[in-house]
Amino acid sequence: MKPIVELKDVVKDYPLGKVTVRALQQVNLALDRGEFTVIAGPSGSGKTTLLNLVGGIDVPTSGEVFIDGRETSLLSDGALTALRLQKLGFIFQSFNLINVLDVVQNVEFPLLLQGGLTRAERRARVHGLIERVGLTGQVRQRPGELSGGQRQRVAIARALVTRPAIVLADEPTANLDSATGNDIIELMREINRADHTTFIFSTHDPEVMKRADRVVPILDGRVEADTYSRSQAVAEER
Amino acid sequence: MNGLDRLALILWMGARNVALHKVKSFVVGGILFFGTLLLVVGGSLLLSVQDSMERSVTSSLSGQAQLYSADAKDDLALFPGGTMGSMDIGEISDFRGVHDTLLAVPGVVDVVPMGITDAIVLQGTELDRLIDRLRAATVVGDRVEVAMLSTELGTIAQSLEGDIQAAQAASADPAVQDAEIEILRRVGDPAFWAGLESEPEQALTFLESQVAPLGSDGKALYLRLIGTNLDQFEACFDRFRVVDGAQVPAGEPGLLISKRFYETQLKNPIAQVFDEVRQARDEGRTIADDPLLQEEVRRNVQQRKRVLFQVGPGDVDAVREGLMAAMPGSSGDLDTLLQRFLALDDANFDARYDTFYALIAPRIRLYDLPIGETVTLRSFTRSGYARAANVVLHGTFTFEGLERADLASVNHLVDLTTFRSLYGSMSDEQRAELADIRAEAGVGDVSRDDAEAALFGGGAPVVMQAVSEPAPAPAPAPGSAPQPTPAVSEAVAPLVSEAAPAPAPKVRPVPAAVVSSAEGREHPDHTLDDGLVLNAAVVLDPDDAPSLSTLQAALDAEGLEVQVVDWKQAAGLIGQLVTVLQVVLWVGVLVVFIVAMAIINNTMMMSVMERTQEVGTLRAIGTSRAMVVGIFMVETLVLGLIAGALGAGVGLAVVGVLHAVGIPAAADILVLVFAGPRLYPVVSSPWVLQSIGLVVLVALVSALQPTLLAARTSPAVAMSPKE
Numbered sequence: 001m002k003p004i005v006e007l008k009d010v011v012k013d014y015p016l017g018k019v020t021v022r023a024l025q026q027v028n029l030a031l032d033r034g035e036f037t038v039i040a041g042p043s044g045s046g047k048t049t050l051l052n053l054v055g056g057i058d059v060p061t062s063g064e065v066f067i068d069g070r071e072t073s074l075l076s077d078g079a080l081t082a083l084r085l086q087k088l089g090f091i092f093q094s095f096n097l098i099n100v101l102d103v104v105q106n107v108e109f110p111l112l113l114q115g116g117l118t119r120a121e122r123r124a125r126v127h128g129l130i131e132r133v134g135l136t137g138q139v140r141q142r143p144g145e146l147s148g149g150q151r152q153r154v155a156i157a158r159a160l161v162t163r164p165a166i167v168l169a170d171e172p173t174a175n176l177d178s179a180t181g182n183d184i185i186e187l188m189r190e191i192n193r194a195d196h197t198t199f200i201f202s203t204h205d206p207e208v209m210k211r212a213d214r215v216v217p218i219l220d221g222r223v224e225a226d227t228y229s230r231s232q233a234v235a236e237e238r
Numbered sequence: 239m240n241g242l243d244r245l246a247l248i249l250w251m252g253a254r255n256v257a258l259h260k261v262k263s264f265v266v267g268g269i270l271f272f273g274t275l276l277l278v279v280g281g282s283l284l285l286s287v288q289d290s291m292e293r294s295v296t297s298s299l300s301g302q303a304q305l306y307s308a309d310a311k312d313d314l315a316l317f318p319g320g321t322m323g324s325m326d327i328g329e330i331s332d333f334r335g336v337h338d339t340l341l342a343v344p345g346v347v348d349v350v351p352m353g354i355t356d357a358i359v360l361q362g363t364e365l366d367r368l369i370d371r372l373r374a375a376t377v378v379g380d381r382v383e384v385a386m387l388s389t390e391l392g393t394i395a396q397s398l399e400g401d402i403q404a405a406q407a408a409s410a411d412p413a414v415q416d417a418e419i420e421i422l423r424r425v426g427d428p429a430f431w432a433g434l435e436s437e438p439e440q441a442l443t444f445l446e447s448q449v450a451p452l453g454s455d456g457k458a459l460y461l462r463l464i465g466t467n468l469d470q471f472e473a474c475f476d477r478f479r480v481v482d483g484a485q486v487p488a489g490e491p492g493l494l495i496s497k498r499f500y501e502t503q504l505k506n507p508i509a510q511v512f513d514e515v516r517q518a519r520d521e522g523r524t525i526a527d528d529p530l531l532q533e534e535v536r537r538n539v540q541q542r543k544r545v546l547f548q549v550g551p552g553d554v555d556a557v558r559e560g561l562m563a564a565m566p567g568s569s570g571d572l573d574t575l576l577q578r579f580l581a582l583d584d585a586n587f588d589a590r591y592d593t594f595y596a597l598i599a600p601r602i603r604l605y606d607l608p609i610g611e612t613v614t615l616r617s618f619t620r621s622g623y624a625r626a627a628n629v630v631l632h633g634t635f636t637f638e639g640l641e642r643a644d645l646a647s648v649n650h651l652v653d654l655t656t657f658r659s660l661y662g663s664m665s666d667e668q669r670a671e672l673a674d675i676r677a678e679a680g681v682g683d684v685s686r687d688d689a690e691a692a693l694f695g696g697g698a699p700v701v702m703q704a705v706s707e708p709a710p711a712p713a714p715a716p717g718s719a720p721q722p723t724p725a726v727s728e729a730v731a732p733l734v735s736e737a738a739p740a741p742a743p744k745v746r747p748v749p750a751a752v753v754s755s756a757e758g759r760e761h762p763d764h765t766l767d768d769g770l771v772l773n774a775a776v777v778l779d780p781d782d783a784p785s786l787s788t789l790q791a792a793l794d795a796e797g798l799e800v801q802v803v804d805w806k807q808a809a810g811l812i813g814q815l816v817t818v819l820q821v822v823l824w825v826g827v828l829v830v831f832i833v834a835m836a837i838i839n840n841t842m843m844m845s846v847m848e849r850t851q852e853v854g855t856l857r858a859i860g861t862s863r864a865m866v867v868g869i870f871m872v873e874t875l876v877l878g879l880i881a882g883a884l885g886a887g888v889g890l891a892v893v894g895v896l897h898a899v900g901i902p903a904a905a906d907i908l909v910l911v912f913a914g915p916r917l918y919p920v921v922s923s924p925w926v927l928q929s930i931g932l933v934v935l936v937a938l939v940s941a942l943q944p945t946l947l948a949a950r951t952s953p954a955v956a957m958s959p960k961e
Contacts, residue, residue, distance in 0.1 A: 048957050057953045085860025096855035096956050100254030112244045170957050
């Protein structure tokens with residue numbers, strides 16, 4: 001099966017004042033459909049940079065990134081934006097909900113950007129997801145009125161509402177206590193199993209890593225050999 | 239459906255963001271609010287002022303348009319500003335043609351001929367008048383009158399002596415005052431009056447040449463005259479109203495003086511103070527509280543001679559008795575009584591006002607130029623020749639609503655014939671008279687083309703003919719055939735007259751017939767429509783008014799060299815005032831907007847920077863740059879509409895209150911600007927909408943740059959901080 005995300009010889013440099021910092025060096029990586037992958041590494045290892053490239057938020061300095069078969073560095077900003085809208089869902093460390101919109105509106109927002117569904121279809125899908133993340137009682141509340149865990153659930157619903165090929169989660173549990181973080185990971189895991197949605201995480205939380213199919217360790221901008229095999233992880237869980 | 243839902247969502251976000259970002263909304267919204275308020279109120283005032291001023295000017299003097307010569311040296315200014323310098327606006331050479339051409343244009347109601355000139359009225363002093371009366375009484379031998387007048391003159395001489403003695407104290411050359419006192423003492427001497435009986439001429443000459451100059455200075459009164467067809471004028475300008483006296487009968491010469499001018503410039507100053515205090519008290523001020531009024535009253539007591547000298551000898555006793563009755567317990571001579579009487583305070587004012595007008599006013603010369611009196615108007619023609627005309631002052635007039643406007647009262651009205659003679663155009667009689675003089679002197683006109691032949695080489699038969707054939711009476715006129723304007727004719731005529739002693743045989747009189755026809759081309763006859771006209775008012779049908787360019791085109795098509803200007807241009811200073819107000823408002827608005835734009839831009843920039851995380855998130859989850867711009871612009875639009883609507887609402891309320899109460903015309907010039915004592919501003923609904931639109935536009939423009947900057951936010955900002 002063709003990998004859903006593929007990185008070939010990817011190099012990413014950032015200017016930092018007058019010097020250039022190499023955030024990623026010669027990264028080669030292929031991620032399969034339906035996998036629950038963790039990109040693991042300490043702060044400054046290049047985790048987020050890698051995630052940005054995988055999510056079409058940024059393009060590499062050199063090398064190629066293919067998302068669902070399309071090479072991102074060839075795309076215009078508009079096309080890249082469209083790609084993110086159609087193929088990707090995002091879950092952020094600090095939830096990043098739109099403050100002025102309530103739960104339903106936040107979840108519905110990407111569908112409105114996409115267009116193409118009737119109001120009834122949108123409603124059905126939005127309410128289905130809200131039910132699934134367990135927020136049926138909070139539909140008309142705004143982010144400010146929700147707890148951190150509830151907010152991240154809204155974010156998960158928003159990420160899933162377009163039925164994306166890949167869901168990217170940037171340290172989704174970093175701002176949550178461990179119990180809530182576990183619940184969130186559990187929820188995502190469940191969705192991954194039920195819908196075969198591809199999940200790509202960045203984290204440095206060993207508890208999260210334990211739940212992954214695959215752990216891609218990153219250190220000083222280099223991807224090392226996978227230390228946890230999928231089978232290991234699965235086996236451990238079972 | 240999606241588009242609509244998306245729009246609804248963006249609007250919702252905009253509104254919510256306005257509510258959420260309170261500081262930004264408050265600052266930006268506040269500026270937009272005041273911007274709209276300023277626009278609505280300022281615009282409404284300006285429109286109302288423009289409107290009322292247009293009504294003021296067009297319905298009092300200018301008509302909707304004014305016409306004057308296309309090659310005038312100066313711009314026409316119906317209301318002069320500041321300087322009284324005379325302007326040269328040329329002449330309309332074919333007024334009848336202009337009149338007929340314009341009346342053929344649909345919507346033109348009438349064309350009123352006019353002319354503007356300055357005139358002077360010289361006024362004698364009280365002493366002059368008394369001496370004149372004395373001369374008249376002496377001539378007819380009215381002994382009673384002579385006796386009374388001599389007493390009167392004696393009293394005045396005594397009083398003047400006091401003044402001169404006072405002045406002597408401060409004089410550099412006391413000998414001058416000594417001589418003057420000497421003269422006055424002679425008048426006080428009974429021997430002098432005995433001399434009047436024996437040698438009346440000697441005594442009168444002494445009074446006229448020696449005593450009269452010692453009286454206070456006589457006044458030269460400057461009048462700016464607008465000559466017009468007075469009955470046509472009255473029919474065309476509905477604000478025109480005769481106040482005192484009556485309109486000048488059609489076709490007769492006559493003068494109407496502006497009521498305001500009449501009251502403020504020509505009324506006895508003592509009476510003016512009574513009027514002034516009366517008005518101040520009607521407005522709620524009191525003498526006790528107002529230092530200005532106290533000063534007026536104090537000065538009034540000092541200048542009581544302005545009444546004292548004017549009370550005729552026969553009236554002195556009546557006035558004294560009246561004053562003593564009005565002020566029980568008082569006594570003394572008239573001067574003492576007046577001094578007491580004029581010491582006004584809040585308690586005695588009303589009674590004394592009534593006493594003044596009932597007792598004193600009818601016995602003095604209340605106005606320098608009484609209605610019904612013949613006035614000698616003097617002027618200088620453009621070429622510098624003195625002209626004079628006698629007209630009867632028929633009455634005073636005002637323009638309704640502009641009663642208190644000084645600027646509207648600078649113009650006085652006179653019939654066209656009088657205007658023409660003052661301006662320098664000759665009447666038929668004057669023409670005939672000049673012709674007689676010339677015929678007598680044997681002077682003729684010499685045109686440049688045949689001057690040589692006429693003066694030096696001319697054939698003898700022509701001279702013979704001239705001598706043997708004097709020009710018929712009503713014929714030869716000033717000016718040779720190609721002469722273009724009466725102004726030139728005016729310049730030429732006296733020159734020729736001065737040249738009269740030139741030897742007759744050298745000059746060839748122009749045959750009468752030739753002169754008549756040449757003259758005929760200029761002024762075929764002196765009916766009102768065909769004589770000299772400098773400018774003209776065009777009165778238009780308000781419901782069907784043709785544009786000024788239509789009028790201009792009609793005139794141009796006939797080859798008439800006349801320019802059409804709108805009331806604003808024609809009005810001069812006042813017209814410019816509208817433009818100045820417009821400029822002031824727009825500069826104010828511009829400054830406010832520039833400041834507003836800077837502040838809005840800055841505030842938006844800060845707001846955008848605060849919200850980079852939000853924008854990054856929007857971008858990351860697939861919001862296009864255009865959509866981000868849209869979201870921010872809609873937010874600004876919503877804020878602009880809310881603030882604009884509030885500002886417009888408050889603005890409407892302010893205008894509503896002003897409309898109900900009226901803005902008082904605090905300064906005199908405002909009376910004219912407001913077309914009345916108060917301005918009742920109104921607002922037009924298109925202007926309110928335009929104001930909101932303009933404010934929203936300003937907001938959007940100033941928000942554009944920060945918004946575009948926001949749209950460039952990298953989606954990576956949404957992710958955890960870079961490692």
